[in-house]
Amino acid sequence: MQNARPVARWLAFLAGCAFFWSLMFVICPAINRTFPDMQRIARVVDENNLRTGMFFYTDVEVTGAAAMHTSSTVRFMPHGAGRPGG
Amino acid sequence: MAETTQNSGDVVVDKGGASWSDLWLKEDYWAIWLGFILLIAGLIIFLPAKPKDMDAIISKSNAVMESEAARAPFKTVAWFKAQDDKQKLRASGSEAGKFFKKWMAHPGGWTTNPMDSLMMSQEQADALNAKAMPKFEEAKAKAATALAAALEAEKAAEAAAFQDAGLNTAAEEKIDSWRKARASESRARAKTTSKPYNHIPSLIVLGLVMGLFFAVGIKFMGKDVGGFLKGFSVVFALSAVSYVFAGQATMKQYGVEYAVWAIAIGMLIANTIGTPKWVKPALEVEYFIKTGLVLLGAEVLFSKIIAIGIPGIFVAWVVTPVVLICTFIFGQKVLKMPSKTLNMVISADMSVCGTSAAIATAAACRAKKEELTLSIGLSLVFTAIMMVAMPAFIKAVGMPYILGGAWMGGTIDATGAVAAAGAFLSEKALYVAATIKMIQNVLIGVTAFGVAVYWCAKVDCVEGQKVSWMEIWYRFPKFVLGFLGASILFSVMDGSMGSDAGYTLLDHGVLRGFTGMARGWFFCLAFSAIGLATNFRELAHYFKGGKPLILYVCGQTFNLILTLGMAYVMFYLVFPDITAKI
Missing domain, CATH: 1.20.5 (Single alpha-helices involved in coiled-coils or other helix-helix interfaces)
Known part of the structure; x- marks a missing residue:
């Protein structure tokens, strides 16, 4: 060329x-x-304002909430009255 | 630094050597210096920018969560509200954070008019906000109703001293519904807060500042500063255009990000009208990429690996290295791939975390730019397919969403695609998928270090040659030390601050509020430079025989099977308690 x-x-x-x-x-x-599944993904991407090609966790806003939620679950796992086997 | 030379007998030998002047003459060290200048500046700016009453809010929230965890057998409304209070604490919301967001922002999203990504007038912003307002009002009312129902159901369960399993389950379901309604409200609110912007002046200033920033190293390395700055204007402009293209609504959905656009547009220019000669002094691919990698190192926080407990460690940190090593061996022994570096970059890209792992590994084993390009291309195609196919399959076979989330988090390459696929199923699946991916992301530090050492000690030497430690040191890509140093420094700080303060000041302060944005730009510059220097024909040569594709497909198939098996064992057989409470 x-x-x-x-x-x-x-x-x-x-x-x-x-x-x-x-x-x-x-x-x-x-x-x-x-493909209807593509439309559904498009709606999810738009609703959550995601950029699906972002590669690192710090590039994706929702990972902050996800990490906070899962680590809080592990740290403060409900164990009060009525727990099965408890 | 090691040099490979050819002696008179045509035998390749390695001649190692290092001197103090390497510290200011070599780009590996300049990547470290520049990276650390930004990281230290970020710490100085963001650590004092504590949100008001941060410590008090964290203590109060943790006390509430602890008492609620002891009071009820499920996560109560108060438990979630306390978590939300902590989540709002972000140093990136400070004045300094707003400043960097304004001056380092990349072009935003658009649908049909690309200028929307660069400019928005007050009238346009008002019109968008007004359009989104009815949906927000509706979502707000739904969230309020769902909260009232959740509180009522929780009260009923409490009245039975949480001993009635039926009432407990009903309360959990109502609380779940409230969380979903609240998330919808939050998303709808975000669409009512559009503000006017004009990115063009900030992009011009950012381009000038970045050009001068990198020119310091260019000067010390004895290269042509004037030529670099002239060419840099084109490389930066191409990067900005790549961000514009990546912001297009359909492209965002397909995951065609700035890296792909930078390479594609750069290659289009290089292979048609040709890259102008005066741009070539600015095509400093390794310099940009290594500086970006040192910044990325700070984002590799080792404390993150315990975010979801032992199951997450097994899914992300046991399966991933097994798949990486097996795929590499498969490529060498079965497929007999001629290029070990391409074999390694594809293996890391596919098994660890896509583009970021490919960049880190390619730099650690000194892969060619075409090999990195090919690897990223494969990742893009498979990520787009898996992002749609996996949640559809999980729904079709009725797989539990938490298992599905863990499976997708461990196998889909890009974090953004993992989030989209998780959100497609449910909020819980999204949380598990994104957390597993985050834990896997942390693995790139270990991977880059391991690959760099393996290459120095085993691959880059004549068969049968014994390599001394000093020789390994000479050959070792020094920027990896900056990458690891940044990771260790920030991990120690994150650990000593505690996870909540670390989330506020480091994760959502220094990293997401400053250095992460710089890192994105540096990688984009590197990809633009790669595109502008890549020949289509050379790229096709690496794809000969389709071996890279076969390697990716076989490796990913193995990854899918192993990750699913491990996720099932960990989340449903060994630690069902954690799964039940997520």
Whole structure:
């Protein structure tokens, strides 16, 4: 491609941009419409304001609440009256 | 630093050496210095920024939770309210936190108009808030009704001295319903608080500051500072564009994050119109990535591994290394993968925690940028599939949601996708999945260190050659020491502060409020630089024979089986008490 004419190179670049655009506005929305589970995930992602590609726990807000909840459960585990076997 | 040279007999030998000048001439050390400058600055800024009455609120909340735990056999309304009070305490909400949020923020979300990610006027914000208000009012009323029902059911259970199993179960169910209604209310409220913003000036300032920040090291390393700064403007602009693309609503759902966009757009430029020559001095991939990794080290808090007790440790810290090692051996012995580094990066990416593990391992074993790119691409595709397929499968077969949450947390690569898949099932599944993933995230410190030592001692040497400790030291990627040092420092501080103060001042202060944002930008710069320097043809060469794909599929299949087995044994056979109370 580096040896191609400038016009060809710019056309290839624009074709790449068009592919990105179609990914966002044509291909992925079409997949969403085809598979109901994708629509459900889309709703969950929107409701929880998630970014599903974020890779580390500190990038995802909900992990703070999750860690607080699970560690509190382990730390202050209910053991009061009426506990089965208690 | 070790150098690999070829002597006259065409035998590759390692020539080690180190000098004091490495401290200011080598990028590994500069990554450490720059990383620690930011971490220390973060500590100086955020540790004094304690929320008002933090200690009193933590003591009171813990006392309430302790007494409620002793009073009832389930988590009461007061227990949850005390937990919520603690959860609100965040140093990132301080003035300093707001300052960094404003000046380091990356472009936000948008649906059809990309400019929405950069600018929002007062009128647009008001319109959004007004649109979201009816839903919030409705959610608020539902939450109030659910709270009243929960309190009434709890009172009924208490009247029977918590001895009536039926009343206890009814109270637990009502409290669960209230928690769900409260979560909906909270999400609806968040959509009524849109504020106007304009990220363009802050992005320009941030780009200048980051360019100068990295230029200090470039100067000491004897490189062309002017050339670096000129090229950096393009690398930073590409990073900002990558964040814009990643913020698009459908892309957020599919997990196509900034790393993927930075590589994709960079590669598109490099392989079509070509990366301009004057940009090349700024393509300092390793410098950016290593500095980001030192910052990431501070986020690897070892105290997190006990968040869900022993079951979590077994699922995340026993299964994961077993899968990592077995996948690597499988790649070498069965698939006979020609590149050990690619084998290791894919194994770590798939078994530990996706992109973050791939970055850390690739840097530790000095993998090629194409190998990292390929690994991240595989992870993206499988994460998108597993995020949808796993919760659907769990629902279809009627698997308990806590087991499903643990299974997804231990196997889906990206934390964001784990959260989405967990939320798809239930709040409890979300909590378990996200916590297991968080514990697994902590494993990247050990993985990076282990891989770095293994590579220095075993892989990077001639067969039969005995490597001395000094030689290992010469070859060892020094930035790993910064990564581990930051992890140990912050883990010790987190442990000595206690988990609640650590949550407020470190996790939701220094880390999420400052250095985490910087780390995100540094990785994005690195990926932009990778894209701008990558040739499509070279990348295709690494995929030859489809071996990377076979490795990923086989490793992930093994991971799925082992994680499910371990999660079942731990959460349902060995520690059913913890499972019942989550």
